Amino acid sequence: MLARGRGSLLLQSVLIFLHVLQTCATKKGPPNIVFILTDDQDTVIGGETPITKTKKLIGDEGIIFRNMFATSPLCCPSRSSILTGNYVHNHGAVNNSVDGNCSSPTWQKQSETRAFITYLKKQKYTTFFAGKYLNQYGKPETGGPEHIPPGWDWWNGLVGNSKYYNYQLSVNGTAEKHKDSYQNDYLTDIINKRAEDFLQLQSPDSGPFFMMLSTPACHAPFTPAPQYNNSFNDTKAPRNGSFNVYGKDKHWLIRQAKSPLSDDAIATIDNVFRNRWRTLLSVDDMVENVINLLTQRKLLDNTYVFYSSDNGYHLGQFSLPQDKRQLYEFDVRVPLMVRGPGIKAGQLREEIILNIDLAPTFIALSAQTAPSQMDGMSFHNLLAQNATIPASSWRESFVIEHQGEYKQINPGCPQYNNMDLANCDPNCVCEDAKNNTYGCVRTLSADTNYMYCVFEDTENFEEFYDLNKDPDQLSNAIQTVSKSVLMDQGKKLMELSVCQGPSCRKIGPPHVLVN
Ligand SMILES: *[C@@H]1O[C@H](CO)[C@@H](O)[C@H](O)[C@H]1NC(C)=O
Ligand SMILES: *[C@@H]1O[C@H](CO)[C@@H](O)[C@H](O)[C@H]1NC(C)=O
Numbered sequence: 001m002l003a004r005g006r007g008s009l010l011l012q013s014v015l016i017f018l019h020v021l022q023t024c025a026t027k028k029g030p031p032n033i034v035f036i037l038t039d040d041q042d043t044v045i046g047g048e049t050p051i052t053k054t055k056k057l058i059g060d061e062g063i064i065f066r067n068m069f070a071t072s073p074l075c076c077p078s079r080s081s082i083l084t085g086n087y088v089h090n091h092g093a094v095n096n097s098v099d100g101n102c103s104s105p106t107w108q109k110q111s112e113t114r115a116f117i118t119y120l121k122k123q124k125y126t127t128f129f130a131g132k133y134l135n136q137y138g139k140p141e142t143g144g145p146e147h148i149p150p151g152w153d154w155w156n157g158l159v160g161n162s163k164y165y166n167y168q169l170s171v172n173g174t175a176e177k178h179k180d181s182y183q184n185d186y187l188t189d190i191i192n193k194r195a196e197d198f199l200q201l202q203s204p205d206s207g208p209f210f211m212m213l214s215t216p217a218c219h220a221p222f223t224p225a226p227q228y229n230n231s232f233n234d235t236k237a238p239r240n241g242s243f244n245v246y247g248k249d250k251h252w253l254i255r256q257a258k259s260p261l262s263d264d265a266i267a268t269i270d271n272v273f274r275n276r277w278r279t280l281l282s283v284d285d286m287v288e289n290v291i292n293l294l295t296q297r298k299l300l301d302n303t304y305v306f307y308s309s310d311n312g313y314h315l316g317q318f319s320l321p322q323d324k325r326q327l328y329e330f331d332v333r334v335p336l337m338v339r340g341p342g343i344k345a346g347q348l349r350e351e352i353i354l355n356i357d358l359a360p361t362f363i364a365l366s367a368q369t370a371p372s373q374m375d376g377m378s379f380h381n382l383l384a385q386n387a388t389i390p391a392s393s394w395r396e397s398f399v400i401e402h403q404g405e406y407k408q409i410n411p412g413c414p415q416y417n418n419m420d421l422a423n424c425d426p427n428c429v430c431e432d433a434k435n436n437t438y439g440c441v442r443t444l445s446a447d448t449n450y451m452y453c454v455f456e457d458t459e460n461f462e463e464f465y466d467l468n469k470d471p472d473q474l475s476n477a478i479q480t481v482s483k484s485v486l487m488d489q490g491k492k493l494m495e496l497s498v499c500q501g502p503s504c505r506k507i508g509p510p511h512v513l514v515n
């Protein structure tokens with residue numbers, strides 16, 4: 001009974017929204033969509049502070065979603081999820097290497113052909129991409145720069161991983177070399193310029209477009225534009241929360257960290273923190289330019305603008321110097337701001353939104369039904385003005401998946417060769433390991449705020465946090481949590497770790513266990 005009541009309420013809101021969408025559509029045609037994706041931009045350790053223009057022009061003009069998560073804390077797996085709408089266990093890109101299906105020929109055949117852009121292309125969208133795609137894109141073993149992923153018309157794909165200078169772009173399938181002149185090569189600005197060239201050709205009558213701008217900022221090597229090289233001179237990485245705290249009751253990788261951090265390590269952390277903010281100032285300029293152009297071209301009132309990131313970041317949390325790949329909030333929470341037609345300005349929303357929800361949402365906004373194989377849920381009905389979707393009609397749980405990376409050789413730390421560890425710079429503290437492989441279930445509702453994780457290591461290590469009581473995840477509560485809560489979370493973890501399509505989209509409150 002209850003379930004049916006909720007279902008029909010949801011159906012009603014969807015129908016109302018579709019009606020609104022239709023009435024708009026008859027006047028203006030399908031909406032344009034601009035999607036800005038940054039690299040490694042966190043929300044928990046202050047990553048959104050420098051982008052003040054973006055917050056004003058997108059967030060304050062629309063919705064700031066306060067519970068946006070990556071379902072994997074690593075670039076290529078998360079980006080593959082963004083493109084396909086699928087969890088890692090369904091798209092198979094488990095790490096940043098070709099043999100882990102990052103942009104691999106298998107992935108191109110099985111998953112890339114069903115990426116969201118192919119559905120928008122079928123709706124006659126003109127499609128534009130500029131910036132970082134997948135870490136292994138454009139390499140000889142993944143088809144070289146000649147490979148243009150299906151569905152994209154204007155293609156400016158970065159070969160390989162994020163860089164600011166000295167890189168190659170695939171421009172419509174032809175390699176274009178870039179060196180190190182600020183004017184001609186600084187990648188964030190090049191993305192901005194290519195976006196400008198494209199937008200200058202668009203008008204309210206030229207048909208809908210989808211534009212994805214995927215910046216290297218604020219990923220390593222954190223190279224600021226020269227005019228921002230001295231910005232934030234006095235800024236330091238935040239010292240609160242779990243900064244420089246030894247995670248004595250956590251999994252093995254956290255226990256191997258050197259704590260407290262040395263003064264050198266802290267100086268490096270502060271420097272990286274400042275440079276990340278500096279690189280984001282160029283992103284902020286790009287956002288401002290894009291919004292100005294949309295206004296000048298009279299496109300803004302029929303364009304949705306999304307801003308997000310692939311995963312979070314840590315700098316000193318639990319004494320890990322600098323990376324992602326952890327299950328904690330700093331690595332999995334990312335920004336999400338959306339503005340667009342019919343979205344009331346100045347909203348904060350609390351629903352859980354995931355990286356896998358972007359693909360079905362873009363498809364739904366182009367007035368199609370999201371394909372059933374996608375694990376994510378379209379949140380287009382949360383964008384409608386006065387959306388009153390009851391909390392119980394949205395998800396309350398999801399999974400976070402990571403397969404630890406490892407390299408046989410660790411230059412600089414030969415004592416760790418052949419030990420299945422990776423990213424051991426600086427100071428020989430390793431940021432990943434083969435046994436840093438885990439699945440977590442995260443549950444967040446009006447009265448619950450849990451994270452439960454299980455590791456594939458020799459200890460079958462488990463971690464549990466009640467984030468209402470311990471927001472910084474300082475102490476592992478696995479020994480004290482009640483058996484019924486643990487059983488319930490364990491059941492969800494098991495179900496969601498193998499879910500596919502519809503079974504990932506289950507909604508409603510947590511199961512009630514009957515003893
Ligand atoms: C991942 O790659 C391996 C071998 O490269 C392949 O056998 C497997 O099917 C791929 N998985 C997916 C889901 O594409
Ligand atoms: C890339 O392809 C698009 C679509 O065909 C075309 O309009 C654009 O001019 C091309 N760009 C370059 C630099 O050739």
Ligand SMILES: *[C@@H]1O[C@H](CO)[C@@H](O)[C@H](O)[C@H]1NC(C)=O
Nearest residue numbers: 182224225226227228229230
């Ligand atoms: C930016 O500052 C760094 C560190 O002070 C310096 O090494 C680098 O040369 C500067 N870059 C530019 C373009 O001024």
Ligand SMILES: *[C@@H]1O[C@H](CO)[C@@H](O)[C@H](O)[C@H]1NC(C)=O
Nearest residue numbers: 228229230231232233234235
């Ligand atoms: C920032 O620091 C650099 C190097 O220490 C210095 O050259 C520069 O003048 C400072 N900039 C500002 C705005 O304080």
Ligand SMILES: *[C@@H]1O[C@H](CO)[C@@H](O)[C@H](O)[C@H]1NC(C)=O
Nearest residue numbers: 044045046238240241242472
């Ligand atoms: C730490 O301080 C920053 C800046 O004051 C704040 O934005 C952030 O929420 C705080 N983080 C924690 C974990 O308390």
Ligand SMILES: *[C@@H]1O[C@H](CO)[C@@H](O)[C@H](O)[C@H]1NC(C)=O
Nearest residue numbers: 016020342344384385386387
């Ligand atoms: C939303 O609510 C406001 C104020 O309650 C009302 O003025 C407006 O007409 C509503 N908009 C829609 C699309 O229902």
Ligand SMILES: *[C@@H]1O[C@H](CO)[C@@H](O)[C@H](O)[C@H]1NC(C)=O
Nearest residue numbers: 094095097099100404405406
């Ligand atoms: C990536 O995943 C593949 C498949 O599981 C594995 O063979 C490879 O060693 C992994 N690469 C790294 C760097 O961990």
Ligand SMILES: *[C@@H]1O[C@H](CO)[C@@H](O)[C@H](O)[C@H]1NC(C)=O
Nearest residue numbers: 252419420433435457458459
């Ligand atoms: C994790 O892997 C490292 C490196 O191979 C090893 O030293 C450590 O004992 C392992 N820990 C667990 C809990 O499996």
